Amino acid sequence: MEGIDKNTFKSIFYDHWDAFKQSHPRFDNPDYNETINKMLGCGDPDKMGFVQYRCCSCGEIRRIAFTCKSCFCLSCAKVYTDRWADFVARRLLPGVTYRHVVLTMPEYLRIWFFRDPTLLSPFMRAGHACLKDILNTCASVKLDIGNIIVLQTAGRSGHYNPHLHILMTAGGLDPREQWKSISYIPYDMMHKKWQYHLLNLLRENVSDPAIEKDIDRAWRDYPKGFVAFLQEGEVPPGGKGLAQYLAKYVVSPPISIRRIESYDGKAVNYWYRDHKTGQIKHETLPVLQFIGRMVQHILPKGFQRIRYYGLHGHVRYQKNERIPRRDDPSRDARGSQRLPRSWAKAFRSTFLRKLRKRPAALSKMWG
Numbered sequence: 001m002e003g004i005d006k007n008t009f010k011s012i013f014y015d016h017w018d019a020f021k022q023s024h025p026r027f028d029n030p031d032y033n034e035t036i037n038k039m040l041g042c043g044d045p046d047k048m049g050f051v052q053y054r055c056c057s058c059g060e061i062r063r064i065a066f067t068c069k070s071c072f073c074l075s076c077a078k079v080y081t082d083r084w085a086d087f088v089a090r091r092l093l094p095g096v097t098y099r100h101v102v103l104t105m106p107e108y109l110r111i112w113f114f115r116d117p118t119l120l121s122p123f124m125r126a127g128h129a130c131l132k133d134i135l136n137t138c139a140s141v142k143l144d145i146g147n148i149i150v151l152q153t154a155g156r157s158g159h160y161n162p163h164l165h166i167l168m169t170a171g172g173l174d175p176r177e178q179w180k181s182i183s184y185i186p187y188d189m190m191h192k193k194w195q196y197h198l199l200n201l202l203r204e205n206v207s208d209p210a211i212e213k214d215i216d217r218a219w220r221d222y223p224k225g226f227v228a229f230l231q232e233g234e235v236p237p238g239g240k241g242l243a244q245y246l247a248k249y250v251v252s253p254p255i256s257i258r259r260i261e262s263y264d265g266k267a268v269n270y271w272y273r274d275h276k277t278g279q280i281k282h283e284t285l286p287v288l289q290f291i292g293r294m295v296q297h298i299l300p301k302g303f304q305r306i307r308y309y310g311l312h313g314h315v316r317y318q319k320n321e322r323i324p325r326r327d328d329p330s331r332d333a334r335g336s337q338r339l340p341r342s343w344a345k346a347f348r349s350t351f352l353r354k355l356r357k358r359p360a361a362l363s364k365m366w367g
Helices: 006-023 030-041 077-091 107-115 117-139 187-205 211-221 239-250 287-295 314-319 343-354
Strands: 050-054 061-065 098-103 146-154 160-169 171-173 179-181 228-230 260-263 267-273 280-286 306-310
Touching: 006 030, 006 260, 006 287, 030 287, 098 117, 107 117, 107 160, 107 187, 107 211, 117 146, 117 160, 117 171, 117 187, 117 306, 187 211, 187 228, 267 287, 280 287
Parallel strands: none
Antiparallel strands: 050 061, 098 160, 098 228, 146 160, 146 306, 171 179, 260 267, 267 280
């Protein structure tokens, strides 16, 4: 991995993005161009702007360039992840148990979502409807539940693999507005109900008659239902730990810097861990194919890949006081949510760390 750093990913796109668009005109549109241009300009003061500081001791002027703050940028991904984890930690309902659920689909159904990204929104709604149906069945009564649903389109190898990661409340409010916990969910029922909801989504939203052939095939090939994972036991309880637990799964770019092994201008070699075998696999792709494997995960501008349903819906969350609550590290003594440290404090901490080599100047800055 000699010579591989955070600029390697940029170099791949800087060298070949125009050639890729010529070979694949579908990707020559504002949604993709804006995301790639922001990533390429990240940290460039002429493109992104900057803030300027002057040392009160020696008068030296230093410019700090703004970043793109995009989850597609490998340099900004860590900040994006931390901010998301911080936000979700403050949105979790204290005193409520959560389960981590993953809903997937067969490989031959993924092409329909790749061709028509507008299907991704009903895909997320189907995930919520499915889990609500499952808990209602388990409780033998209608429950009002809460879900935080995150859409992930990248598989471990980078292939297009749309699936849902969900933080689900392990229970809900019954018609008498009493909290009812659900401690056991039959796997067989979950698989079959997810199959029903997903295939029903495709039948209702795809007008191409060819979809019927794939739907019939899915019923034949999966008589026990589609694959759906339910994390055994409770996810880490409450607060930021739970949010960071989910963030490592979903709020990340299609690949990380440490997984890129080499780039010679013509091909990219990288590794991934196969989820079936648990073994590390290495793959070498022509550079244009590698770019295609990355950019296919850029979502349309304005698309919300993280959505909140039921008790976690934005309006419902603010008004609902009927949910069991107990002490929670993300809240102060009055029950108000603790906000994360301000951007100014975070920036000051980072900037000061970079100037540790000049203690005389530090003593006079922000005096």
